[in-house]
Amino acid sequence: MAEYQDEQFLEYVVKSIVDNPEDVQVSRQIDEMGVLLTLKVNSKDMGQVVGRQGSTAKAIRSLLKIVGIKSNARVNLKIEEPEGGRRAPSKEREERPYRREESSAGLSTNKVEKPESEVDTLSGTAVGKVIDDIKKDL
Numbered sequence: 001m002a003e004y005q006d007e008q009f010l011e012y013v014v015k016s017i018v019d020n021p022e023d024v025q026v027s028r029q030i031d032e033m034g035v036l037l038t039l040k041v042n043s044k045d046m047g048q049v050v051g052r053q054g055s056t057a058k059a060i061r062s063l064l065k066i067v068g069i070k071s072n073a074r075v076n077l078k079i080e081e082p083e084g085g086r087r088a089p090s091k092e093r094e095e096r097p098y099r100r101e102e103s104s105a106g107l108s109t110n111k112v113e114k115p116e117s118e119v120d121t122l123s124g125t126a127v128g129k130v131i132d133d134i135k136k137d138l
Contacts, residue, residue, distance in 0.1 A: 004028055006067045006075050010037050013060060018045035034074030037064065043082035050079065 007028045015021035023042035028035060041049050050057045061077050068075030 006035060006064060007037060009067050010064060014049060017048050020045055036076050036078060038078045038080055040080045
C-alpha cells in the first residue's frame with residue numbers, strides 16, 4: 001500500500017471503480033511543479049478511469065487537488081495509456097468530409113455529408129416507407 005495520503009487516496013478510488021484492481025499501479029514523483037501521480041491501469045479499465053469525455057478523470061483530478069490542499073502541495077495526475085490502448089481512427093471518420101452550414105441563429109455548424117449508399121439504407125425500413133409515402137404525396 002502507498003505511504004503518502006494522496007497516493008493512497010488515488011489508489012483507493014481507482015481500485016474501487018475498475019474491474020481489475022490488481023493491475024492498478026500508482027507512482028509518485030516530486031518536482032518543481034509539485035507532486036505528480038502517475039496512474040497505470042489495465043487497458044480494459046481505461047474507459048472506466050477516463051469516463052465519458054474525460055468526466056471521471058476530471059473528477060479524480062479535482063479530488064486530488066483537494067487532498068493536495070490539505071497538505072499544501074500541488075497534486076497533478078498523469079494517466080498512462082496502456083500498450084495498444086489508443087483507439088485507431090475509424091475509416092468512416094477519416095473519409096467523411098465536413099461542411100460548414102449556417103443555422104437560423106447565424107451560428108455555423110459542422111455537418112457530415114453522408115455517402116449515397118448510406119442515404120438509401122432507409123428505403124427498406126418503416127421510416128423509409130413513411131418517407132417514400134410523403135414523397136408520393138408531394
